[in-house]
Amino acid sequence: MTLKGQGSGPLPPLLQQYVELRDAYPEYLLLFQVGDFYETFGEDAERLARAVGIALTRKTSKDFTTPMAGIPIRSVDGYLERLLKLGFRIAVADQMELAEDAEGLVRREVTQLLTPGTLTQETLLRPEANYLAALATGDGYGLALLDVSTGEFRGAVFYGKSSVWDELFRYRPAEVLLAPELYHNPGFLEEFQRRFPVMLSPGRFEEEAAAQALQAQFGALPGELEHPALLRAAGAVLGYAQATQGGALPQVQGFVRYDPSAFMQMSEATLRTLEVYDPSPVGESSEERTLMGVLGLTRTAPGRRLLRAWLRHPLVEEGPIQARLDAVEALVRDGVLREAVRKILYRIHDLERLAGRLAAGRANARDLLALARSLELLPELAGSLRGSSALLSLAERLPNLAEVAERIHTALVEEVPLKITEGGLIRDGFDAELDALRQRAEAARAWIAGLEAAERERSGIPLKVGYNQVFGYYLEVTRPYYAQVPSDWRAIATLKDRQRYTRPDLREKEREILLAESEARKREYAAFLELRESVGQAAPLVREAAGVLAELDVYAALAEAAAQYGYVRPRFSAEGRLYIRAGRHPVVERGGEFIPNDLELSPSERLLILTGPNMAGKSTYLRQTALIALLAQIGSFVPAEEALLPLFDRIYTRIGASDDIAGGRSTFMVEMEELAQILQGATSRSLVLLDEIGRGTSTYDGLSLAWAAAEHLHDRVRCYTLFATHYFELTALPERLSGARNHHVAAREEAGGLVFYHQVLPGPASRSYGLEVAKLAGVPREVLSRAATLLAGLEAQVGNVGQEVLDELLSLDPTRLTPLEALLLLQRWRDKVQKTVVPNELA
Ligand SMILES: Nc1ncnc2c1ncn2[C@@H]1O[C@H](COP(=O)(O)OP(=O)(O)OP(=O)(O)O)[C@@H](O)[C@H]1O
Numbered sequence: 001m002t003l004k005g006q007g008s009g010p011l012p013p014l015l016q017q018y019v020e021l022r023d024a025y026p027e028y029l030l031l032f033q034v035g036d037f038y039e040t041f042g043e044d045a046e047r048l049a050r051a052v053g054i055a056l057t058r059k060t061s062k063d064f065t066t067p068m069a070g071i072p073i074r075s076v077d078g079y080l081e082r083l084l085k086l087g088f089r090i091a092v093a094d095q096m097e098l099a100e101d102a103e104g105l106v107r108r109e110v111t112q113l114l115t116p117g118t119l120t121q122e123t124l125l126r127p128e129a130n131y132l133a134a135l136a137t138g139d140g141y142g143l144a145l146l147d148v149s150t151g152e153f154r155g156a157v158f159y160g161k162s163s164v165w166d167e168l169f170r171y172r173p174a175e176v177l178l179a180p181e182l183y184h185n186p187g188f189l190e191e192f193q194r195r196f197p198v199m200l201s202p203g204r205f206e207e208e209a210a211a212q213a214l215q216a217q218f219g220a221l222p223g224e225l226e227h228p229a230l231l232r233a234a235g236a237v238l239g240y241a242q243a244t245q246g247g248a249l250p251q252v253q254g255f256v257r258y259d260p261s262a263f264m265q266m267s268e269a270t271l272r273t274l275e276v277y278d279p280s281p282v283g284e285s286s287e288e289r290t291l292m293g294v295l296g297l298t299r300t301a302p303g304r305r306l307l308r309a310w311l312r313h314p315l316v317e318e319g320p321i322q323a324r325l326d327a328v329e330a331l332v333r334d335g336v337l338r339e340a341v342r343k344i345l346y347r348i349h350d351l352e353r354l355a356g357r358l359a360a361g362r363a364n365a366r367d368l369l370a371l372a373r374s375l376e377l378l379p380e381l382a383g384s385l386r387g388s389s390a391l392l393s394l395a396e397r398l399p400n401l402a403e404v405a406e407r408i409h410t411a412l413v414e415e416v417p418l419k420i421t422e423g424g425l426i427r428d429g430f431d432a433e434l435d436a437l438r439q440r441a442e443a444a445r446a447w448i449a450g451l452e453a454a455e456r457e458r459s460g461i462p463l464k465v466g467y468n469q470v471f472g473y474y475l476e477v478t479r480p481y482y483a484q485v486p487s488d489w490r491a492i493a494t495l496k497d498r499q500r501y502t503r504p505d506l507r508e509k510e511r512e513i514l515l516a517e518s519e520a521r522k523r524e525y526a527a528f529l530e531l532r533e534s535v536g537q538a539a540p541l542v543r544e545a546a547g548v549l550a551e552l553d554v555y556a557a558l559a560e561a562a563a564q565y566g567y568v569r570p571r572f573s574a575e576g577r578l579y580i581r582a583g584r585h586p587v588v589e590r591g592g593e594f595i596p597n598d599l600e601l602s603p604s605e606r607l608l609i610l611t612g613p614n615m616a617g618k619s620t621y622l623r624q625t626a627l628i629a630l631l632a633q634i635g636s637f638v639p640a641e642e643a644l645l646p647l648f649d650r651i652y653t654r655i656g657a658s659d660d661i662a663g664g665r666s667t668f669m670v671e672m673e674e675l676a677q678i679l680q681g682a683t684s685r686s687l688v689l690l691d692e693i694g695r696g697t698s699t700y701d702g703l704s705l706a707w708a709a710a711e712h713l714h715d716r717v718r719c720y721t722l723f724a725t726h727y728f729e730l731t732a733l734p735e736r737l738s739g740a741r742n743h744h745v746a747a748r749e750e751a752g753g754l755v756f757y758h759q760v761l762p763g764p765a766s767r768s769y770g771l772e773v774a775k776l777a778g779v780p781r782e783v784l785s786r787a788a789t790l791l792a793g794l795e796a797q798v799g800n801v802g803q804e805v806l807d808e809l810l811s812l813d814p815t816r817l818t819p820l821e822a823l824l825l826l827q828r829w830r831d832k833v834q835k836t837v838v839p840n841e842l843a
Pocket residue numbers: 588593594595596612613614615616617618619620621758759
């Protein structure tokens with residue numbers, strides 16, 4: 001109960017109140033309403049001023065001076081957003097009464113607790129889902145995720161740390177609660193913070209507290225939570241959210257436990273390298289360069305969130321994939337229907353979040369109108385879907401909420417104000433009592449309006465009736481007529497050449513108006529709350545509608561992409577064959593002319609060694625293959641002329657260098673960690689894409705690792721592998737491994753320099769063209785010609801010397817050598833090789 005400042009006396013009452021509230025929320029930055037500002041004092045004022053760059057002033061009273069910094073309430077949203085981004089949790093204390101009504105100090109209460117993972121304010125939320133996650137251990141890892149803005153609550157159990165990382169990466173929670181056993185494990189915490197720069201918050205993970213939070217929410221413990229780690233995580237998430245939302249979370253209707261193995265597994269590295277959501281490197285360019293940027297043709301926010309969710313969780317069962325493809329195909333074929341559907345969707349508001357606000361009793365009048373305007377479009381939408389057998393079930397699942405829309409429209413006027421306490425919401429004729437109050441005010445106003453004419457005639461004074469905030473209604477008389485003013489008029493203001501009067505009957509009417517208006521406001525507010533309450537009953541149905549619409553929106557978006565960009569419906573091969581004819585990279589092709597390529601793999605041809613110069617298009621080919629498989633398994637058409645695919649259980653990629661400078665791991669270390677994960681995790685049903693494995697170490701180390709990894713994937717794992725490499729030596733693999741083939745990306749040296757054809761052809765590349773690419777990149781001519789000389793020398797010498805040493809070694813009989821002789825021989829060979837590999841001038 002201390003406050004930084006100077007002075008000897010007790011704290012003035014206002015600051016005392018501040019300190020009490022602040023101390024009740026020690027984890028939060030308290031914003032304390034004083035009139036039109038949210039103020040902070042003492043150290044918090046210094047923190048706030050520093051964080052958002054506002055002026056630090058001081059609050060001085062008789063005995064105490066303390067630093068003070070404040071934010072104007074009218075621009076608070078921008079500041080809140082910044083503070084949350086900077087990692088603050090914020091408690092907002094509002095004045096609960098008007099200063100003039102207060103006896104003594106104005107009453108203040110904390111009305112909102114804001115943390116990144118529990119936001120519900122539309123102004124602060126991004127359109128994406130906003131998850132609060134919790135992670136606990138106990139027979140595996142339990143991960144629970146809650147989106148407070150929509151009420152979505154789900155979780156799963158994982159049995160390996162890396163699958164937890166991958167899942168967290170997919171969901172990208174805004175805030176995470178870690179169970180104490182993880183939080184206090186320095187190794188885990190360090191790795192967590194390196195991977196996820198999100199806010200970490202404390203949660204109640206004890207089994208009892210967790211069970212209590214769940215019981216408070218659902219009445220009984222959901223059966224899906226019969227798992228120690230999951231129970232603790234789910235309870236912690238819920239308890240934390242309940243605390244920030246001031247108790248119950250009516251929008252959270254239930255918990256869904258999902259089975260991670262029902263979805264295709266993709267590692268964090270895969271999502272990154274395939275640029276599903278973010279361009280790589282992050283922040284380098286816009287979202288347009290990502291898969292989401294190309295496919296994101298959804299028309300509603302829930303649709304967009306669902307598409308993102310599908311992309312992070314492709315399916316592995318053919319049935320549900322085909323059902324999605326059927327719906328997409330119906331909309332691809334019928335362009336008129338697609339256009340009509342998308343037009344209607346465009347006019348539908350974010351029903352998922354509206355349902356959340358509705359259930360939580362936080363919807364305002366504009367929300368209700370938005371809801372009504374959206375709901376009344378549903379019958380038309382359902383009608384247009386009924387013509388297609390693939391879309392019929394969507395139409396049938398779409399609840400009919402026309403009556404709710406009607407109820408809202410009957411009650412609310414067309415243009416409602418933002419505030420729900422100030423009147424102007426309810427239509428005439430909706431509520432008899434309200435109508436009577438309005439009529440009373442109207443009659444009094446009419447009386448006042450008639451007063452001017454009547455009094456002019458009666459008294460002969462050319463008076464005017466006016467109104468202002470301070471005096472209310474008055475009669476205004478100019479100087480020449482002062483003497484004629486009747487005696488029962490009372491002067492209330494004197495201006496230069498005129499005077500303003502009131503009189504008892506005018507006062508009376510004025511009071512009548514004010515009273516009727518204030519009663520009407522209260523009545524309107526009550527009527528609104530009643531309406532909101534009754535509409536709130538429909539929140540679960542609204543959410544159901546939102547779910548169906550989101551699905552429809554995704555189908556329509558995928559169909560639009562398919563139609564616009566010329567995608568085909570993929571087929572799936574029970575025998576595990578893969579044949580892509582004229583496949584393309586969905587994102588790269590948007591940038592300009594693109595050369596399509598084929599790919600054929602089968603259990604007997606499962607490892608493809610891909611060579612070719614830098615810049616030829618090897619990585620693009622690898623990525624497009626993965627993207628086609630990914631798209632097919634979310635139920636999308638794919639960028640190809642024909643695609644027959646196996647159903648992959650996982651896609652692994654190890655493409656390009658990703659330095660982890662902040663985490664202090666070298667490129668090579670990152671590469672090897674990813675390789676280890678692939679070699680351990682891949683199954684015969686996986687797709688593995690490797691690009692230049694072993695590049696970060698010495699040539700022979702790298703080559704040996706690459707070779708051994710290829711063998712392992714071919715012999716043991718037997719998955720489909722595309723292996724792009726600059727190690728020419730690897731083109732010898734197909735001679736030894738029956739399921740391996742060589743392909744290369746074509747390029748040819750022509751008069752003007754190297755020409756890339758971006759065409760994938762059978763057989764190995766003839767050479768590596770490194771110097772030609774260097775030339776294209778602008779390396780100076782002297783350097784290039786010197787490099788060419790060295791290269792020629794190296795190739796010749798390494799060949800000769802290597803052979804000499806080998807011949808000598810083979811002719812030896814080691815059993816007849818003394819240790820000393822052997823050492824001397826080793827020394828001699830080493831000198832020989834070193835002299836060759838490092839040209840004389842450099843040695
Ligand atoms: N099929 C294609 N059609 C048209 N352009 C392509 C095609 N494939 C690749 N490109 C273009 O060529 C550029 C280089 O492609 P990519 O990065 O795949 O080459 P790479 O062979 O993997 O090079 P490196 O070995 O240096 O990593 C890409 O930026 C892309 O724009």
